[in-house]
Every structure is written in structure tokens, then in C-alpha cells.
Amino acid sequence: MKAIVYERYGPPDVLQLREVAKPVPKDDEILIKVYAATASAGDWRLRKADPFLARLFNGLWRPGKIKILGFELAGVVESTGKSVTRFKPGDAVYAACGYGFGAYAEYKCLPETGGVGPMPANMTFEEAAAVPVGACTALQFLRKGNIRRGSRVLVYGASGSVGTYAVQLAKYFGAEVVGVCSTLNVELVRSLGADRVIDYTKERLSDEGTAYDIIFDTVGKSPYKVCVKRLKPEGFYLQAVRVSPLPIIRGLWTNLTSGKKVTGESMKDSAEDLIFLKELIETGKLRSVIDRRYSLEQVAEAHRYVEQGHKKGNVVISVRQVDDEKRTGGCTPLTPD
Template sequence: MKVIAYDHYGPPNVLRLKEVPKPSPKIGELLLRVRAVEVTKADCELRSFRFPVHWFWLPLRLTMGITKPRRQVLGSYFAAEIEALGEGASKFEVGDRIFGTAHLRLGAYGEYLCLPETYPLVTMPSNLSFEEAAAVPLGGLNALHFMRLAEIEQGESVLINGAGGSIGIFALQIAKDLGGHVTAVDRSIKEGMLRQIGADHFIDYSKSDFTKSDQKYDVIFNMVARVNYSAAIKCLKPGGRWLSGNPQFFHLIKPFLTNLFSDKRAITKFAGEKEEELIALKDMIEAKRIKPVVDNVYPMEEAVLAHQRVENEDRLGAVVLTMGRAK
């Protein structure tokens, strides 16, 4: 089978097609025929081993490989068909179309992948293609996790900093579905797309700093690593909630003081990416309450271009690779 592999850290052109043996499912595993996979910022960061947040660099390097990657095939969020069942696997049937995550096991940048059936894997929404379904798990699972923690009530004001990313796009839609009045912060190139999926207001961060405005919000969801935490907290109304999906190390410490000495809440609980959440997303998508936004679809032979597209920050939605279709 073909995979997109890399054997050393570096720029997008370290990615290459490679032939490897087709895997066989072990006890309790599923053999998946991967059809589409989202190319994420995390994929690009693991490939280059350059991260905007530095505090987890050492433990991650020890886990993923000190001098070269231990797992040479990236890809965590995908859509696939079940080709075979390992002994004891009974959750799905051969031929089922599913979507979900491989977590840090990775491997979805290949035509086939074996995963335990206990992983967050759910049959795909009936109204999505493989490419659209692959664009859901990363953004959807993380956004749903944080929007539930935010406890948004009807009519509350919500600011999403980094609204044009994979997670921000779903957070915006879920916040709107919960009754929030949403301000999206991102680059000007993304304004049209963000308004189309429900943004009530838009701030171009290159022209205006929301932390220097007099506007106050009930909820701020931050997906930008380098943000002035103290200034942002001042933008919350009394009783307001701050949530960070991409925290710097001090963003893990300062919330304790915020919660202890103010009437505001700062929440930094990491997403667990649970099956129940994936089912909830599927239901919301089939009810047409939220939807994935796909920027571009590339064949696996163009993985380098896909990584470049993600890194240049001009994408309007998810970038997706199809596995094994191009000749």
C-alpha cells in the first residue's frame, strides 16, 4: 500500500510517497481503508518539529523521536471504510463508512490503517462526503468540548480569537447554535467565509486589537498562542468565561489566580475527544445545525502542496488529502 512518509524533520518537501506492507488487524482492531484525512497544523508542526507553544517540546520530542520521527506516517483525523474486522471486533460491520481520530497513534496518511474499535470512531453523517467528514473530528471535537464548558446562554456575547482555523470554524457555529452573538477575530481574507457560517461581527487582527477596545464579552475562546492574557481577561464582563484551546505555559498558571481573585472564570481543560462528542457532532450535522468547511482537496501525491497550503494561513477551511485515488 502507499503511504505519505517522512524520515527526518523539516519543511513540507520531506514528505514522500512510500510503499509499505498492508497491515492486518489484531484482536479488537479494525482494518480501515482510509479515504480522506485532514491536514492539520499539528501535522505540520510534527513534521517540522516547530511549535508556537514551547512548554511541551521536550516531552513530545522524547515521545515522537529525538533525532528523527518514530512514527513516519502522519495523520490523525480521517474518514474511512471498514475493510476487515479483527478477532473479537463487533462494533461495526465490513463496509461501514466511519470517521474519527487515531490520536497520537497517527498513520492516517496511508491507504490502510488498523485501529482498536474502542477509539473515537462513529459512522459518518449521511449527508457528508468522505472529504467533508474528514474535516470534522479535529475542529468539531475540540470546539464542542470548549463550547460546552463555556455554558453559553441565549443572547450572550462570544468572541472567538482565531475563528478561521479548524477549531474556530466549528466553535463559531456551535456558539451560534447555542444562541450566542459571535464576534470572529482573524485575517481579513477569512471574513467572508466566517460571516457566511454565522459570525455577527468580524475583527481583522492586523488592523484592530480586540484587547484594546472597550467592548466586553461574556465568553472569550482563544485559539491564538501569543495573546496578552491579562489584557484579554479585562475584556470579559463580570462573570465572564475565558477558554484557551492553545495555551502558553503561563496560561496554565494565571487562570488559577483569575479564578481565585476575580468573579471571572478561566478554563484550560484539554479536550478528551470522546465518542459521545463525535456522535453529538454527527447528529448536529445531519440536522444541518453545523457543517464542515473545506478549503481544498488534494490527492496524496500532492501532500507537499497541502502542507504548504496549511502553513501559509490563507486557507478558508480544512485542507484534505484523498488516499489512493489519483493515478
């Protein structure tokens, strides 16, 4: 099968199209014929070994156990292990691959008990591939923040993958939502349901006097002291991105010295969350935002774009041509290919 492989850490050009062995599912696994994946921050950071500590996870000098990136996917079950009961061949699924990655390939084996769920019926494979990581991350963090009707929520990085889902999910839960983004993305964030949008190129968060129940930093760029100050006495500061020890140390100190809570735990693969999100998507309460689409052969180019840090929502990798024309969906890319 075709796959994008990298043998050394470095720039996007280390990603090479290769022929590799097609995987065989174990007794508790399903073999997925992959139609679409995404290019995410997690992918380029592991490719680049940024932060350096990533090397402790995947090999100090060169990539070890993970040589095929791709954190999430959508596709069709081709075959199943003998003990699998949740899925059968022909089922359309979407999934988070967990820390094994591997979605940049024509086939991927995943355990049926992992983060795999039936795909929303009203989405294309490309739209669905953009859901499992970003939406599950947003959902799990908002729950950690004890979100409820009437909560006042600020989403920092509201136009990114996690941010676009966080805005929509916070509104679904009945919160008052303020999004923070750049000028180019103000209308997008507003269209997702934000009650107000702060353009960080024109306004400073420190000048804003609102007290929040939840401040959700989806990109790791929010001003720490300002955000803690803007929290209510028992508010939650949620940090989806921590690439150095400093935010962890600061968070522990805030937790020990005040009633405010700072948390930055990683997303957990959850079939239950994917089923919940599927229901929201099929009832029109949640949608994926796709910025650009690239072919499998163009993964290096996709990484180069994503690494710039200015994508809107998600960047999708079309692994193969869709042969199921019934999955037409309704989402078009914000930026044509």
C-alpha cells in the same frame, strides 16, 4: 500499501511516499480503508518538532513511534477484529486518530471504542475527514466554557479549522457570537452565523468595550491581558493552542487571583461527540469548510501551505479516489485546486 512517511524532523520535503506493510486489526480494532485525511497544525508541528518539547513525545533526535502523520480521517471499514460489535465491513466512518496519528496511509487500524463514529450521510469523505478534530475541539471547549443560550462569545481565529466550527456551534447553542479574523475572511465568518465580525487588521480588540462570557482563542494568537480584561467576572478564556509554558503559568495565576477561568486542556477522542456532530450535520446545522484539496502524493505541498497560517477552515488530503458515487455531499472548495 502506500503511506507518507517521515524519518527525520524538518521541512515539508521530509515527507516521502513509501510502500509499507498493511496493518492487521487486533481483536478490538477495525481496519479502515482511508479515503481522506487532513493537513493540520498538529501534523506540521510534529513533523517539524515545533515546539522542541514535541521531541520528548516522538523521539529526541528523530521520529520514533510515529512516522506516519495524519490526525483525522474518513473511510470505509474493510474488516474487524473478532470482538468488535459497533461496526461491520462496509460501514462509512469518520475518526480522530488520537496521538497515534497515521491517517496519511491507505489503511489505518483504530480501536472501536476510540474516537470513531458513523459518517454523516450527507457528506463526502473529504468533507467528513475535516470534522473529527476541529469540530470536537470546538465542542468540548465550548462546553468547558459553560456555553448556554444568551452567552456572549468571542471566537479569535474564527476562520480556521476550530474557529469555523466554534462559530457555528456557539450559534447552535443560542449564543451571541463575535468572530475575529482578517479582511479576506470576514464574509466567510459572517456566512457561518457570526453576529458581528472584527477585522483584526483594522480594529483592535482593546478598543472594543464588550464584556464576554467566553473568549475562545482557537489559534494561540490572542492578546492575553486584553482578553482577560474583556471577560465578565466569572467568564471563561479558552485556549485551544498552547505551545509554550507561559500561557499555562498565566492561566494558573488568573484562576488563583480572580473568578475568571482560563483553560487549555487537550481534546479527548469521543465517539459520543462524533455521533452528536453527525446529527447536527445531517440536519443542516453544521458544515465543514474546505479551503484546498491535495492528493496523497502532494502532502508535502499541503503542509507547506498550512504552515503559512492563512488557511480557511480545512485542508484535505484525498488518499484515494472515491468509488462510492452516492456520497456526493454539497460542499465545494473555497479555493480550486
